Amino acid sequence: MEHHHNSAKWRQVLAKCLAFFHGNPPAIIGGLLATIILCGALFAPVFATHDPQKRVSRPHQAPSAEYIMGTTRNGRDVFSQVLFGARKSLTVAITAGIIAMSIAVAVGVSSGYFGGKIDEWLNFITNVFLVFPQLPLLIVLAAFLGQVGSLVITVLLGVTSWPWGARVIRAQTMAIRNKEFIISAEVMGESKLRIILVEILPNLVSIVFGGFLGTVIYAMGSEAGLGILGLGDATEVSWGSMLYWAQVSSSLYTGAWWEMLVPALALAFTGGALALINMSIDQVSNPKLKTGPHLKVWKKLQKAANQRRGLA
């Protein structure tokens, strides 16, 4: 019985996933790209052709069969670096996203659900964080901490990127909070914690996930930005540090465009892929935004009807 119940549930989830991708090219393209990039990162040791941290050739070798994406000024293999860099960059971005969204959910939901004084205070803090210019703050903080490894950047990005999400979640929680199913759960005697976790949170999944992706994109860009400004740890292999080295070795001037463009495009494609997924998620939470294949059907039928009526 339970088993049957479970498999039905799985089938439902699967069906939902399929429905999400069906006739939704942005979701498909985004999902595909993201999967490729994730796989590249996960299986970096398998795909990498060289040790990313070792000098393996003369400086600035153009792309060739041996060095698929060329080598850096330091004679390191760009392809292997971009794979291993993905690990670092994505870990930073995803962890920062998780930290930020956790704070955002905690603050947003508490603020929206409990209301009153708690809400006033949390909302105030959120707004203060919101108006404080984040990037300069990051730059200064990064400089303050001196040696900024990826861990520090992760934490910094995580603890500074939550207010926007918190605000959206708060608004949504407040909307849900007054829905009758919450009141009826309260009247029924559900505990507050359970109401938050079981009754409210599942309704916020798409918002939280959307916010998470947004934060990941942002964190990835910021990590790269801090890296380029020289505020990251240049000895780690990440996309940010790759760009940094490409920058300091003036790879663009010396014609070694691959050293700069490869990590730049890696960043661009990851950001783009996540944005496409995010856009598709938007369509799930707001069906009005949905632009599906049914519109094509509609266009065809409309044309036929107009013809029948003798309109152009």
Added chain:
Amino acid sequence: NEVKQGGTLTVPIIGTGFVENYNPYTSKDLLHGVMFEPLMVFNNMTGKTEWRLAKSAEYSDDLKTIKLTLRDGLTWSDGSPLTAKDVAYSFTMTKENGAFDQRGIWTDGNLISIEATNDTTVEFKLNQADSTFIWNLEKYHIIPEKVWSKVSDLTTFTNPNPIGSGPMTEVKYVKTQQMELCRNPNYYLEGLPHLDCITYRSYNDNSQIQPALMKGEIDWGSNFIADIDNTFVAASPENHHYWYPANDAIHLYVNTKEAPFSDLELRKALSMALDREAIVDIAAYGYPTVNFNAGGIGELYSTYIDADVTAKYKDLTTYNPDKANQMLDAAGYVDKSGDGFRQTKDGKRIEFDIEVVNGWTDWIQVVQMVTEYFEEVGVKANVKTVDWAVYDSSLKESKYKMSINWSLVATHPILAYQDYYSSSRIGKTWHGGHGVHSPEIDALIEGFGKTNDTAEQTDIIKQLQVFSAENLPFIPLFSNPTWFQYNSTKIVGWPNAENPYVQPVWYDGGKRVLIINNLHLK
């Protein structure tokens, strides 16, 4: 063969932009040797003293008095006379304004007084004999007493309507991105400068100077340019040139007060594990000069380097991993755990960080290569990039295990040794934290200033080289290049390998003034 007069020299300045501040002490190196003429220039390239405003200087026999004689008929750019009183004022003024006391002549208490004895002579009186004191004098700006003595707060004084004695004293304009200084109508050297003006342009960093140089927007670069042959030179092989003579020597400083570097054998082995030529070639584009001198000084001081010492300790700086491995084995550092890295005699893995400043990328690359060579001999080292404030304090307070660092650039190598070994400098400079000191060496260094006898001084320098090579408190790597690119499309007269009349350092006012006076239109 008449020299053409006129023309404008354009030079890059890394900074945020220009403001109307002609106080040479607070305007960051912009004006020395341009608007303000030095008294003299100690030319380390030729070993000669080039007399500028001063025409001579003499020590008394007890080395406690210096009599400085100015040229006759010197004038300020406004035409008024420049006298010994101005010179005396220029020095005494820094007593109250400590921030201007560039060389700290007043701080150690050795200087008693400075007096103008007549219109052209100034006398410096010292407590104790110091034959090196005179080297300080070229760094101070000579300024008109009539203007400066009337200002109440010199630190915030911006010296509007500047009066100077250098080749370019007339301010044509100052804009945020650019400023232009033009020739001094009353320059003391007949027919000089040949150029009309110097234009300063502000740039953010090297990466912007590179295209500017390539495009010929600037004539004189003093910056790191990546892959210079393929970029800058290739853009116009006829006229785009560079010359990178040796500058300060770069060493890996080690902290000999702690294991494992307390062991001289280990230091020696590590030194022999490095292929300096490869490092220079790859990590530094081949621009630096490899430093095979174990004596602590590099090619910058080539005239002082003792060939015998270098030859004797040649092994220490020659790449020889086999020998290094043998030495390490013999000293008891073996890999018992089988992870490819050696342990100390008591079984602890040898692993240390090499500190380097975050953002000093050329050095980071060097250190990365160094770690690779150390790995070859089974020694585990990590690159640790730190903020310079951390770097600064660990060097000064001797908190590092290994750190890449330069040695002092000075008029004479004795000053560099002073920084390395004088126990009075421990904790004050970046060079004395390695832990190798002794009273004998202190005395040896002290002795240098007490004599004016060249032979005696040469011997002291030789002894110091031997001491360095035997103790190896730092592992020499190479000498930094003096970054110098020039464009001869319009302007010629540049120093270069064929005509090395001066080390081509832009930021040294003394050297700068020599070059500016030598440049002229093609």
Added chain:
Amino acid sequence: MSQALLEINNLSVDYVSPNGIARAVNNVSLSIAPGETLGLAGESGCGKSTLAFAISRLHKAPALIPEGEILYKGKDVLKMNDKQLRAFRWNDTSVVFQSAMNSLNPVITIGEQLTDVILAHKQVSLKQANEKATELLSVVGIHGDRLKSFPHQLSGGMRQRVVIAIALALEPKLIIMDEPTTALDVVVEREILNELYDLKEKFGFSILFISHDLSLMGEIADRIGVMYAGNLIEIGDAKTVFNQPSHPYTKGLVSSFPTIHGPKERLYGIPGDPVNLLKLPSGCNFQARCNDCVENCKSDEPILRAQASGVHAACHILEVQK
């Protein structure tokens, strides 16, 4: 009654959704005579509003009118060009939408919302338009000062009146009222109905009155049409439809309303749930909820036929009973 003001012939409306095509109005034909009030009843989602939208050709993607014609004074609305359509809209037919809360733009004064329709269709000055607007408001019992108000500054009933005033602005021949009072209190509803009676007397327009409240319908309409799942299943004189309903659905509907004064007995309403337009059965759409199904209910779609009582109804049982 002479020539019909509005005649709808075989009109169908589809919604193209990701899950399939839903036919919200299926092959509906009806007509409205000048001065007549036609009531359109039926449960939620049966296609009443969809039909009303179609009359002013307000459908946008994903709605679609595959067939049928809508003849206003003999001219097919579905074949008009943009200019004719714009002139037809409001001049000839105005619409009072389902809820007044939403059909007034919250950030535009009601004055502007009133005058712009006048200015768009008539060659008058702004001043004249304003005078006309003031007059219109007073017709529905609101003081002219309110022109400068924003919708949120008015009560629900007042807003509904403003919407009616706007609908009257060009004195159209036909006003479509889509549940104009559902969101209101009975008392306010009554006030508005009273207003409506007066206005109709004064202007003499026809009304297409949409509601699911049959009691209200019986009161206000001359004729009533009842829809079920996109089909018009019964249409005829209001009192007859209400008192002697023919179609089983109409019967159920009539008995779904407890009355205030009648005998207090248990009512049974209509069992089951409304149908899903995407999963219509073959045959009669009502079969699943009907207690008296016969054979061909499952296979044939019933068509609208005249009944003994004078109404038209679409039901196989009625055929059998005949």
Added chain:
Amino acid sequence: MSFLLRRLGFYFTAFLIAISFNFLLPRLMPGDPVDALFAAAQGRMDPAQMDAVREMYGFMDGSVFEQYIAYIKSVFTLDLGPSVLMFPVGVTEVIGMALPWTMFLALGSLIVALIIGVSIGTYASYRREGFFGQVFPPVLAFISNFPYIVTALLLFYFFGLQLELLPLAYTYDPTLDPAFSWEFIGSVLKHAILPMGSMVVVGIATWVFNMRNAMINVLGEDYVTMAEAKGLSSFRVMYRYAGRNAILPVATAIAMAIGFSFAGSIMTEVVFNYQGLGNILLKGIVARDYPLIQAILLILVTAVLTANFIADLLYVWLDPRISK
């Protein structure tokens, strides 16, 4: 009114918190400006001179608390002391030179992105079922989510370096004098194309999506249908009835965007050596120029707060439902 007063109260408190934080930040950083000078001089400076130099810049006075009081005072009197980086020029003056350029860059790019984005968004929502509405938004989402440092670098590479179409640095040709001449304005515009362009490319998508989502929501509203049923021209329906309401959520986003735009201009300025606040901020950080760093953060905070306040005012003005 009480709404605005409350907001004002909030902004003031937020401002106080921000500037206090601002005060703490540089003090938490290791090293001080003189250390930085010393490091930058790479051994050409005498360590003995450092204390004297410290004194010259005024870094030795008082306890932290006294410094704090002095700082707060200086904030409200706008007398922020001398900059270390450009000593002895006052911080106010240094910022005065850079701020206009940053404002130009940040606000200019915001406005351009806003105009383009809102137009595209409106059109894309109106022609939702068409090619434009279906293809443009995803493509844009893709492009604009290139991290902006990447966008800036790519533009820098292709247009500045490869094609040599546009200048690579500065706010205007350094040989020109600022003047109200075509030459000068042209030069300013030409120098702004790349930095602004990179920010616009990044910014557009935000507005397209904001506007499109808002529009699509509004287009479903009864009042839009009613406006159409009224036989109004489609232009009037689009802009007066739909656009007017759709712009409301967009207006609130503008305030946020101003903050982002200022922040974004930092990276762009660095890439294109644009002589704005960001460039100076970075230099200031390297030089540990406390007064300058603080002042710049102060400016940014003030800018964002002001922007938020303006957005509040705008909102009250745009949405009559709030003003009661």
Added chain:
Amino acid sequence: MSVVSENQTVLAVENLIKDFPIGLSSNPNSLMRAVNDVSFELKKGQALAIVGESGSGKSTGARVLTRIYEKNGGDILFKGLPLDEYVKQHGSLEYARQVQMIFQDPFGSLNPVHSIYHHIARPLLIHKRASKKELRNKVYELLDLVGLSPVVETAEKYPHELSGGQRQRVAIARALAVDPEVILADEPISMLDVSVRLGILNLMADLKDKRGISFMYITHDIATARYFAEKTAVMYVGHMVEWGNSDKVTQTPQHPYTKLLLSAVPEASKSGRRELGAKKGDIPMWHPNSEGCPFAARCPNAMDKCNHAFPEVTQIADDHFIRCFNV
């Protein structure tokens, strides 16, 4: 059929007052009195209908009874004990079990992310009405009780897969799960389709009669009040103006507001204009120190004293009460 004695009072309310703050300050005028001096009794197995226009405080009253809101005055007696006392003795969970609520919006009262099973299983678990083992069967039983078959399939569905009437049945099943004494039904049918309203009403009537559950039935629709409830109370701006036996209240209304309400109800048998027996007038906002009868402004026969005092309760017939000076 009914097994309970007629007169057993389950829930009694005496002079209930509920204020809401509407401004920031604390003076009485910045409070709104949503419920004022309301008293009634709920008898076992009976239904009390509360009718009145929107905003007259019907829901507020019910919410005070479920302890969502704190009362600001008056007494609530549950099974003869003051509410606080009852909660102290039996725990608030027990009270939550005894008094259930059904809401107006059948979509809003079910959490879209949870299955129907979850909705009905939760109260069973919270109130320990079923062991883990019997849980599933118990859920099916309840679904069957409210006529939601096939039960197994229905249990797996999510709220959006059900029609409005089905959803409202789920809400009822969920209330029934814990075997309550009292169900507060806040306009349970107003958002439902006309054709399914009656089904819900009949279901509730059966529960009332067969299970002896007491209902408080809140509605706009006075005709359904008469149909379903034994007693009816009419509210206007937080005040109860007329109450008693439903038939008496609807057939022989005495209070001018009740008359107004009844005269406005659409009836198919009538047609044409129907004058309302009241002046047009604003509905007042009631503050703690407002005085008089709230209906005075619209009352056709208002007297001077109507503006100063709210009339005392007058019994005008057996089980028929009114608060009006004009009796």
